[in-house]
Amino acid sequence: MSKRDYYEVLGLSQDASKQDIKKAYRKLARQYHPDVSEEENAQEKFKEVKEAYETLSDDQKRAQYDQFGHDGPNMGGGFGGAEDFGGFSDIFDMFFGGGGRRRDPNAPRRGNDLQYSMVLDFEEAVFGKSTDIEIPQEEECETCDGSGAKPGTSPETCPHCQGAGQINQEQNTPFGRVVNRRVCHHCQGSGKIIKDKCDTCGGNGRVTKTKTIHVDIPAGIDEGQQIRIPGKGEAGVNGGPAGDLYVVIQVKRHEFYEREGDHIFCEVPLTFAQAALGDEIEVPTLHGKVKLKIPAGTQTGKTFRLKDKGVPNVHGRGHGDQHVKIRVVTPKNLTDRQKELLREFNEISGHESAEEQHGGFFERMKRAFKGE
Numbered sequence: 626m627s628k629r630d631y632y633e634v635l636g637l638s639q640d641a642s643k644q645d646i647k648k649a650y651r652k653l654a655r656q657y658h659p660d661v662s663e664e665e666n667a668q669e670k671f672k673e674v675k676e677a678y679e680t681l682s683d684d685q686k687r688a689q690y691d692q693f694g695h696d697g698p699n700m701g702g703g704f705g706g707a708e709d710f711g712g713f714s715d716i717f718d719m720f721f722g723g724g725g726r727r728r729d730p731n732a733p734r735r736g737n738d739l740q741y742s743m744v745l746d747f748e749e750a751v752f753g754k755s756t757d758i759e760i761p762q763e764e765e766c767e768t769c770d771g772s773g774a775k776p777g778t779s780p781e782t783c784p785h786c787q788g789a790g791q792i793n794q795e796q797n798t799p800f801g802r803v804v805n806r807r808v809c810h811h812c813q814g815s816g817k818i819i820k821d822k823c824d825t826c827g828g829n830g831r832v833t834k835t836k837t838i839h840v841d842i843p844a845g846i847d848e849g850q851q852i853r854i855p856g857k858g859e860a861g862v863n864g865g866p867a868g869d870l871y872v873v874i875q876v877k878r879h880e881f882y883e884r885e886g887d888h889i890f891c892e893v894p895l896t897f898a899q900a901a902l903g904d905e906i907e908v909p910t911l912h913g914k915v916k917l918k919i920p921a922g923t924q925t926g927k928t929f930r931l932k933d934k935g936v937p938n939v940h941g942r943g944h945g946d947q948h949v950k951i952r953v954v955t956p957k958n959l960t961d962r963q964k965e966l967l968r969e970f971n972e973i974s975g976h977e978s979a980e981e982q983h984g985g986f987f988e989r990m991k992r993a994f995k996g997e
């Protein structure tokens with residue numbers, strides 16, 4: 626029987642790294658594992674892949690193979706017995722979430738992180754806020770110190786799993802023994818059996834309590850940012866540390882201001898006369914009213930910058946600015962007197978002055994209509 630080249634089997638070149646080899650093997654093992662694969666000859670292919678992997682993943686064997694190929698000393702052939710398919714638990718882990726070495730149910734575990742969503746008014750985000758929040762949290766039962774057993778009694782080691790919380794089930798298959806691991810039903814994976822349950826927590830060792838937690842929201846916080854409060858998440862298990870609490874910020878929109886980072890944007894309407902003649906107006910800012918001088922001949926869309934009137938930087942790096950955009954409002958519902966004055970204004974200014982102001986715009990428009 627002529628054997629395929631091991632590199633070819635794994636779909637790799639001779640200079641493949643160890644990582645490449647492992648990756649290729651995992652992929653192919655998943656594809657051809659006889660318990661999973663429905664492909665024809667999966668069994669043989671799997672065997673081929675495994676053999677290639679066992680040689681190429683071992684530096685010494687690989688060097689030998691690179692030099693002598695399949696004919697080298699100690700090469701190939703030795704896959705007669707079912708025992709050679711040992712190491713199935715590696716593959717088992719790989720299929721079912723992996724990494725799952727036997728976990729000690731009594732080992733200290735860190736509590737879960739919690740997330741709390743907080744909605745702030747626009748100004749609250751700008752200036753910060755000190756507040757208390759209430760969150761329901763699981764924590765260790767005080768009555769039984771988390772053991773779940775009535776005070777004076779203690780939990781017993783589960784006799785079915787000897788405290789491991791899991792039961793290994795061996796199964797013989799044509800490819801060797803497969804070790805199946807499942808959670809022990811008698812103790813639900815805790816490794817312990819509680820005969821006299823604690824009245825307070827009903828035996829699970831944990832109770833849900835509403836906790837009040839103080840939160841300081843720094844000035845300048847923005848939508849989507851979060852505040853981490855260490856140790857205020859869920860309590861740990863078996864004496865493990867508590868998780869963290871994350872307060873995620875949402876900010877309500879403002880009817881006048883728009884915010885972009887530390888800068889504030891707003892739009893201010895001006896009458897035609899104010900824009901043409903100039904004026905001094907008062908503009909609201911987050912830090913109170915500010916006087917703004919409008920020069921004569923201000924056009925719509927012109928933006929003025931009010932320095933440092935924006936949002937304080939959340940990291941304490943100064944303030945943003947407020948940008949004020951001018952919108953000139955065309956008057957509506959004119960009285961007869963107003964109309965008369967505007968007509969007179971139009972007559973004495975004529976198109977000449979508009980022409981000058983707009984840099985030949987009307988002249989260009991006229992040419993466009995004539996198709997020039």
Ligand SMILES: [Zn+2]
Nearest residue numbers: 783786809812
């Ligand atoms: Zn058990």
Ligand SMILES: [Zn+2]
Nearest residue numbers: 766769823826
């Ligand atoms: Zn209890």
